[in-house]
Amino acid sequence: MPMYLYWYYNTLHGNGYAMVLNNASSRIAHSTISDNTHGVVINSSFPDFCADGGGGGYNAITCSITPLFRADNSSNVNMGYWSQGGYNSVFGSELPDMEARNSSGIWADRTYWGSDQPAIYADATSWITARFPLASDPNPGSCLGYSAPSSFDINSTANKANESSTQGGNASKYAAAIANGREGYFQKAKETLLTLIDGEYDYKYSPLALLSFYEFTLNEKNTKNQSGLTDSLNAGLNDLLAKVCKRAKGDSLIPYALRFLAREAALAHNARGMISYNTEIITNYPNSSNELSALYDLTTHYAEIEQDFTKADQYYSRMVTAYPKEDLTLFAGINLGSNQASLKQVMLADADHLLTDYDLSNAFPNPFNPITTITYQLPKEGLVTLKIYDILGNEVRTLVNEQKEMGRYTVTFNASSFASGMYVYQLRANDFISTKKMLLLK
Template sequence: MSYSGNHSAITTATPNVYISKWGALPLALHAENYVPSGYGLPNKYYRRSVDVPQDQSNIASALNACFSGQTVNVTGSQTVTSDLSVLSGKTLALNNGAIITFSPGKKLTVQSGGWFNANGATLKGNGSPGYWHSLTFNSGGNGSFSNSTIREAQYGIYSSGATVTLSNCTITNNSLYGINSLSSSTLTLSDNTISNNGTGLNLSSSSPWLDGNNISNNTNYGINANNISTSFYWHDNTLQGNGYAMLLNNASPYIYNNFISDNAHGVVITSSVPNFVQPSGQWRGYNAITCAATPLLKAQNYSTVYMGYDFDGGYNSIFGSDLPDMEAVNHSGIYADNNYWGSPNPQVYADGTSWILSRTPLGSDPNPGSECSGSLAASLGKNSNSLINEGDAAVLYWEAIATGRKGDLQKAKELLQLIIEGKYDQKYSPLALLALYKFNLNNKTALSSSLTKIYSRTKEDALRPFAVRLLARESALANNYKDMVAYNTELINNYPNTVNELTALYDLANYYFECEQDLVKANEYYSRMKEAFPDEDLTVFAGINLGILNAGNLKKETFTENIPERYSLSDAYPNPFNPATRIKFSIPKDEFVTLKVYDILGGEILKLVNEVKAAGTYSISFDASNLPSGIYLYQIKAGGFTQTKKMILTK
């Protein structure tokens, strides 16, 4: 035996265990240095810390030697040659200046009840991205990082059901994700630099708080978010130089005071209801969303985006795309009043199922420094500011929106219910259900009742698949994956070759890849997406998520690299069709292209294309699931070329 320091402790034959010479009291008075050993005798204690390299030569031996309640303190440089695990009750702490170098493929896992702390430390490989595997936090694990660097892993941080906080850290040169936060993880990021990764932040079914981070030069996405509720605030972040700045799928945080500029692609919002404003006060956004090759903000697949309505909100800067600055398609809407567009005429586009409000544009930029070096998009000759009287459903819908935005939610819901229960309107019935969904987000009982009522209709009912999609969203947000899978499987089986199937395939491909880590199953859904929806955004995103595609190599649109010699419009295929077909066209030079669908009397049904296209060959999907059987016309106009053809919908 030997004495230990001034605390009258005697070292025993058991490593790290001490017995007080005078009984338990002297060591108990020094609780910051000693804790009970748990051996059942009151006078047996062990030191609170095991120091590397002073007590143990390496981290692996220290973790094996320490007991629950002890901390392994690491200083200096260490090389990790085997996988490490921090068990429940143990803490691994990297002190200022510590440098941990991982051997190929190795990882450190923090188990439930374990803790990992890093202050001024570096975790790295040999200089090549993907050299080591990850710093992994399993469910119930905990991590705290400050002023530290994580680089050259496959996943800088992989968190599944854990709680992780980072401030003033650098996460860089990780091949797949800078941070991957899944399955009810809580992630708090403040003032970090997350750069040059495959994807900066991959957030799925987790609780992310983002404040003051620089998310830049990530190959695929700055932020890829799935199944995030409206409870979270992302503000004062910079997203610059990424493949896609941000992809929100069933993700609806408050986003404000951010600088989102010079990304290859802008913000894409699918199946979501986010707010680009502050959550209180005047509801102003102060986001600068500028400079991209594609639309700066695109809402699609049953989304509603709030950026300002009437006299509230707004004060975002949105300009500098090579295409329309803002786009809404597939039963989506964007409130975008009181924003700055770089010119008096906002460059926006909404298809025949969607809308954008971009009234009262600001005359000066509220976000200095948001200017682009590139030129603004050419005028489209059409602005979706005006509200056209399209019938009783349209009148009721816009009255409901105005009433709800003024605070009378009950009256707004009653008006929306009239549309939902009335004769089906291809545009406004789905939009009314989406508005009712958003107005009921804080009343889950009423929301469930409304959706269940529509779900009980026959599967042939045109509004029912929209309710199924919303039920799938709510299940995912509640981490009820069993029901989420069931609802999405129903969409695939009952509504093939429609956008309903497309969104379900995407959600299931993501779920099996991220949560179940079942690459075979995920690839089955992705293969179906490539077969049925080869040119859709979600198919591209699924390919990126599965590591098959690289966002940095994508063109503005999917088209063949061989430039055609002449204009052409091909026959729709299949034709006759039910309910979807594809229309292929070619243009030999960059042109403003319109591709429209008409009924047999010449009434316009839908604009499939209404923008400048680069020279190439394109294949466009037309979903007629909400149209009656009959003969339809489709017409292309590109430069001086015009051609019209027929297609037959049979149900």
């Protein structure tokens, strides 16, 4: 059975959300996605915005008030890799044209950005490539409501993060594995990725390595499907995921493996397995992007498959409480057919994506050892300080102390030199102050 759902020669225009992909492996080409209020939201998915055989995508994804692309929660998006794919037009958002969060990546080589500088943002766990930008639009006339250049002024932190995305030991290994995988040398790629998966945990490249190992196994299964050689690939993938799940409790890679096991169970129509894996994530890994995805999958399953709206509403209530500003919470509410009051609450939460409020997110992971990430949001520019204090109130580290523009930022805290215990982190920006706790366990 083909791996991809093909979407060719489509027009999506004037909608609320242009497209939502969840646990999807779609191939999209020769399509116009323009003048929608929100862009393409990609969650735990592996779409290709290019034609079969490495052909150009020739998609025009243009003009919205939120990011045209948001890859989230362990997603890998292929729009163009070196000489493969490309020829997509991406421009005209009032925020970043592309955003990658929570161990996600977007290959966007040979893209037309509408200006000399692509407006892209990747948090500390993710990456976006934007090599070989096109000088002219391969898909002219697609954006009816706005002029081409994005109004988002990309911050220097995001630029530096993307420029250094292939530097360093683990980064170089990851880049080499991706190069081999994109050329079809799947075994060689997966051997390199295994060194990152089995080695010392790297908050960025260990989850990305597991994500790419999973994606390349899917690609390999697809190419060998006609020969009936997929059983060994399935066994090898499941053995690796099971091995990761047997690591010591608290290992940061376990919830990612559980997510992929849940996805495989769902694809095999094993509802009991899917529910079990997602429940384990919710129980053991709260306040994380993995919990958010698990909650969404269970809400959708109980509402649409089992028609058990009592259970669906239980999971949805947790989403509204813990993740009121996330796209998945909005979509879950719509799928569930929330009452008018609940739906209004979620819609108001979604409006916060326009960065109208300050926000300090929960550190992730938490508890952690020794690295965690802290994300904060600024609705306007100002002097920002982000400081760490011990439980006695002594300042032990300053993570940020500088002028920042409007936007969403992610900072890494490495506590390798600190003793185990409770720590407090405090964000100050203009008149806004927020304080939260995190637990270091060594």
